[in-house]
Amino acid sequence: MQVGSERARRTLAFLRHRISSGEWPINSKIPTEPELMQLIGVGKTTVREAVRSLATVGILEPMPGIGTFVRSRMPVSSVLTDYLSEFSVSDLLGYRRALELEAAQQAARHRTDEQLAEMRRALDPSNPPPEHPFGRGRGRAPGQFHFLVMEASGNNLLVGLYAGVVRALRQAIAAGTVVEMTDIASRLRDHLDLLAALEAHDVPRAAHVMAQHVENDLAPADPS
Known part of the structure; x- marks a missing residue:
């Protein structure tokens, strides 16, 4: 740079x-x-x-x-993004799920009080969500809260890989090949449940909540 x-x-x-x-x-x-x-x-x-x-x-x-x-707090490898874009959206979403699950478990073990406080601020309803450029109904890539969970894992390689995945997901969303499956209220509820698991250092619960959330969050668009 x-x-x-x-x-x-x-x-x-x-x-x-x-x-x-x-x-x-x-x-x-x-x-x-x-x-x-x-x-x-x-x-x-x-x-x-x-x-x-x-x-x-x-x-x-x-x-x-x-x-x-x-789009990221750290540099994103364009080589990684280009590589990921060669795979199907199902493969991309599956890879994203694997990274999210590992991050949730590691964050439950390693998160700090300062990181928890930052997550709470990100979910505070008095703070308006970041302006989203795709518009209602176009789907949204994972945002600030997910990146904070990744960072709380303490694994910089996870963070870097995830940034590349999100960049590839954003391209898929813009192309209409990935769509949002949950509403804002459901997404917030999942995030609050995960925050509670991280606060309690509950590794199995964190993995379970994240797995359910990611499973229902984004999906390949219906080709019909």
């Missing part, structure tokens, strides 16, 4: 900090270009250079006419 000027490096550091700290959650829209220029005190070219650098590694995703969205 190389940027040229000192201003661009400072801008890149500013963006990375806002993302890695969780101030800009996964799937949230970052401030507009003029807002970033004012926040950081740099010009348009510098902002674009830093945003383009983060977009290249999958941390940000610009969507013309909509805005730029946070």
